[in-house]
Amino acid sequence: MTATAKSNDLRVGNTSTTKNYDLRRRRILWGWLFLSPWIVGFFLFYFIPMISSLVFSFTNFDLSRPNEIEFVGLRNWGSLFADPNVGASLLNTLKYGLVALPLSVIIPILIATLLNDKRLWGKQLVRTLFYLPFMVPTVASAFIWAGYLNPETGWLNRFFSTIGITLPNWMYDPQAIYFGLFFISLWGIGNSILIMIAGMQTVPSELYEAARVDGAPPLTIFRRITLPMISPVIFYNVVLTTIALFRFFDAPFMLKGSTGNPAGSTLFYNIYVYRVAFPQQSMGYGSTLAWLLFVIALIVTIAIFLVARRFVYYANEEN
């Protein structure tokens, strides 16, 4: 009764308010007012650097010779096609991302469900402990993980060897290193868990009560109520995780710098951008690479937004 009655009420309310033309114009003005901090900030802090880097992509800007910038037309963009590292690093990024994306979205939902359960004891402490790794400075976690995953002295392999299981060499095996990287990313899911918990807090408790009165089993309640109600935050996580995976940098850089070792497996696209722009100092071509990533990731992001229209449930939308 509650859910349907509510959305009906809303639709009636919406149309009656938006019909009023004058009111609508005033609301548009208010809207621009609320957006203004971002619009000002966009032009101050984002627009100039973004456009500058786009301009760089048409130059031979070299960090070691910053005074000899010349326009080279589309030369950098043409080089993309002849550069084998572009395809290879994109492929690595996709290979890792396609496995990491679903897991990075699903695992926080599962843990948040556990941490949001009313029956759990010491919730405050348990939640803090799950969030704890996210608070560790990157410099420190780089050391922790390089040590922890060390095949001889690392805790993981040591522990498993005492029970007779030999784990792979996380640091030097081109396949196993992806698992190593995923462990490191898992250490940073505290944020996603928190977002999911915050999302679960908005689900009106009357929906749960109604479902319980109807005798719905817990799994059905989760699928039919929790998931749709938190779909806006799941969508948020999908978009941000996708973007983060396109820009995947910290974990592989922690373990292997920009070497791409072992066997080119950690040459992710953004690692390659860094390698070209800084160690090789070729900012012009580096910017070209970055803008290619920008275009690809933007198209994917827009695609996710379009697809999400069918799956994400908002309590109401102004049309």
Add this chain to the structure above:
Amino acid sequence: MATKKNTAIAVPAPSENTQTSTVLFHHARRYTAGAILTLFALLLLLVYLSPFGYMGVTALKSNEQIISGSLLPASPQQFEYQGELYDVVNVPTENGIQQWALVEPGRTTSQFIDPANPSAGLIEWEGRWRGLERVSSLDLQWNNFAIAFERVKFPRMLFNTAAIAVIGVVGTLISCTLVAYGFARFPIPGKNVLFIILISTIILPRQVTLVPTYAFFAALGWTGTWLPLLIPHFFANAYNVFLLRQYFMTLPRELDEAAMIDGANPFQILLRVIIPQAYPVLVAVGLFHFVFAWNDYFEPLLYLINAPELQPISVGIQQFNDLYTREPALLQATSIMALVPPVILFLLSQKVFMRGVVVTGVDK
């Protein structure tokens, strides 16, 4: 039709039971379920946090202990006998393995002293002493924390970090809430395109915007100050605007409309209707920014490289990661100390999450 008021309702009361036995039964079941869930969560945490064990152990090691690669911060045991230090080793004898100090190594026989009974004098033992295993004992370097505290000028850096983080949190919360409200509730033409532009600001890799951003702040004369680390956060960012917008969009609109009919303007509606319903997510955003600012290392390093007295702790930690003199123990000790304030903040903030801020529907 019902009498429900449009106010915040906390977690629902347990369903009313009429019979005491069923109540007891329910309590017992609930108790068991809670115990199992908690046990499961603790097991998960044991695995999830095990790298922390490594962190803690590293923080308590000396440089020699780190190089030796021992599991625990242990040092070889020594025994002082007649003014000299001797290594303690495991010696197999007919009475089992004895822990004796090796005083006089010899090719076929060696002289030992029993640390438990030195007055008994030297003991002769036949066998190859080189094969004997040295005895280690736990040797925790608690001093590392004091040394690190001193070396990074902890109080000063803690103050810097806290100031940068708190000011940034204020800016982020205010600006992102306003912008997200604009995106969530107002019929701005071209809103979807604007939103994609907003998202696009976090897609381009930082590596290529770094140089122009730095040049921009340098031209403003902001390098060597906190301004590049603070001012941009007063102009909203895609991560938090997106999150807040998603959350605001799940909030029912009836309350907005009721307030509007009562003559409230959109700003008043934000303050009195939207924000009270959004405490959990606002706290989440505040925490994100706090933790981000607490650990952000790259930008403070870039802008404050010549202003050490203004640097935050994340930059301070880096001095133990110098190319030539790496001091992992001090690095981890500092990191652990730096974790304390955000952890306390997080623990306290959980009160908001516990309350279960849920607004139910209006009068029906």
